[in-house]
Amino acid sequence: MSNPLHPSVRAAFAGFTEPLEGRVRWIYLDILGLPTTGRGNLLRSVESALVLPWLREDGTPATHDEIRAEWQRVKDAAWLAEAGHLAAERLCKLHLSDEAIDRLTVARLSDNAQAFAHGMPGFANWPAAAQLGAMSMCWAAGTDGVLRGFPRCCAAMARRDFAGAAAECTLREAGNLGLRPRNEANRNLFLAAQHQAD
DSSP states (O other), X not given: OOOXXXXXXXXXXXXXXXXXXXXXXXXXXXXXXXXXXXXXXXXXXXXXXXXXXXXXXXXXBOOHHHHHHHHHHHHHOTTHHHHOHHHHHTTOOOBOOHHHHHHHHHHHHHHHHHHHHHHSTTGGGSOHHHHHHHHHHHXXXXXXXXXXXXXXXXHHHXXXXXXXXXXXXXXXXXXXXXXXXXXHHHHHHHHHHHHHHO
């Protein structure tokens, strides 16, 4: 399947999500205690970290042993989940380049779009604002999390009732107040999409 996203959505996504997630060059723990990097890219397993081009402080490539040790060190520091990404920087010896973060964002967005389009026929023909809103939800909750966890929202989206989707798209904020700005942005995107579709 070719990329179902409008070029404008692909071009806008990084700038849209970065103020909501940050742009972190090292490994940190998100609020759920999951190893993360970049613009909120989860590193659920050490294998997911090993495929990335980590660099030492001097800019030379890190070894697999160094990456494994870094991932484990951050994962074991459970206190970082509440301390925030800046606290993790003090523990980390490795980082990603800005170019690597951009490639990681593009790859995850493409994967999310392909998976979401597979479960949501017609997605490729939605207004750009609706595509961006759906991809924002998938970024925070995972594609399966959206397709399975938001049945009323998905039913509204499938009908191209984007105002209905706006009313049902709220990601659970309990324990993660950082989702409030994303939820507000998503609602506004779906409402904008309804105007585009009318």
